[in-house]
Amino acid sequence: MKKLSDFIIEKRIVFLTIISLVTIFFLFLLKDLKIYTKFADLLPQKHEYIKVHNRIRSQFGGANTVTIILLNV
16 A cells, blocks of 8 residues: 555645646546436326326326315305
């Protein structure tokens, strides 16, 4: 382990250059990264409850909507 650490210390400019180039490469790729969260993608689509939810969500506004009905008797 001492030999490896001595080697890295001796060649630190080379190691820093390689690490910097790899970092710049990944930063370049990062500009095309798109992050989004879609609630439906997180649900298990083959589950019975989710199938029912998908079938009736357009009528009731989805899982994140609460509908309250007040009746005046």
